[in-house]
Amino acid sequence: MGKHFPILILLFQGLYMARSLIPAKYDGFPYGDNSDISNAIIVEAFFDPLCPDSRDAWPPLKRLFLEYYPHIYLLVHPFPLPYHDNSFVACRALHIANMLNASATYPLLELFFKYQEKYYNGPTKNSSRAAIIEDVARLGAQAVGNALLSEFKDGFADSPI
Ligand SMILES: *[C@@H]1O[C@H](CO)[C@@H](O)[C@H](O)[C@H]1NC(C)=O
Ligand SMILES: *[C@@H]1O[C@H](CO)[C@@H](O)[C@H](O)[C@H]1NC(C)=O
Numbered sequence: 001m002g003k004h005f006p007i008l009i010l011l012f013q014g015l016y017m018a019r020s021l022i023p024a025k026y027d028g029f030p031y032g033d034n035s036d037i038s039n040a041i042i043v044e045a046f047f048d049p050l051c052p053d054s055r056d057a058w059p060p061l062k063r064l065f066l067e068y069y070p071h072i073y074l075l076v077h078p079f080p081l082p083y084h085d086n087s088f089v090a091c092r093a094l095h096i097a098n099m100l101n102a103s104a105t106y107p108l109l110e111l112f113f114k115y116q117e118k119y120y121n122g123p124t125k126n127s128s129r130a131a132i133i134e135d136v137a138r139l140g141a142q143a144v145g146n147a148l149l150s151e152f153k154d155g156f157a158d159s160p161i
Contacts, residue, residue, distance in 0.1 A: 028075040029098060029105045031065060037073045046079035049090040049112035050119050058113060076109070086119045086132055089156075093140045096155030101144040108143035115139065 028044065045061060047054040065074045078094050080087035090112055098105040117123070124132055133156050141149040155161055 028077040029094070031062075031074040031076060031106060032069070034073065036070070040071055040073035041068070042073045042075065044075045044077060046077045047109070048079050048081045048084060048087050049094065049109055050084045050087045050116055051081055052116065055113040055116055058110075083121075085121045086124060086136075089129075089132055089136055090119065092156060092161055093136050093152075095161045096152055096158075097140050097144050099155065099161065100148050100151055104140075104143040104145070108140055111139050111143055 043061075043064075045054075045057070047058070061074070065072055078091035080091045093112075094105055094108060097108045112119070119132070119136075127135075133153070137149060137153045137156070140152045144152060
């Protein structure tokens with residue numbers, strides 16, 4: 001028993017140090033009409049809105065959801081891959097959309113999938129960060145409602161997001 005004690009202390013220190021980095025609520029966006037999570041199989045997907053594999057995986061995953069609903073609880077986690085330069089901006093946009101109009105989260109994800117190629121590293125090589133954020137905010141406003149364009153832009157200056 002005594003042998004395990006130092007390991008436990010390390011774990012708690014780790015948790016304590018990471019506390020400010022852990023989101024206040026469980027990360028991820030539930031898809032569709034929520035099933036009762038306690039009676040469902042939970043499927044968690046880690047998606048990069050600018051990754052072609054995520055884009056290609058989304059339609060079959062949606063079909064799976066429809067087939068197994070209500071015995072399935074689908075949660076998508078925004079997961080920006082470090083080698084997609086604009087993914088962090090895209091993932092922030094999903095969080096902004098979720099905050100402004102929760103039902104726009106998945107429509108925005110689908111807009112990213114639809115126009116994904118425009119945000120790849122190559123085509124945005126000469127674009128400033130500000131120009132990319134401006135463009136992404138316009139896309140986001142298409143999902144949350146155009147009246148919220150300026151709120152959407154402000155979201156990028158909101159550090160908790
Ligand atoms: C919220 O987003 C949904 C999905 O894009 C949209 O249909 C709805 O009109 C938006 N709500 C408002 C108040 O704009
Ligand atoms: C970026 O700028 C360089 C130099 O002006 C140009 O040759 C290149 O075509 C530009 N690339 C894009 C994707 O706009």
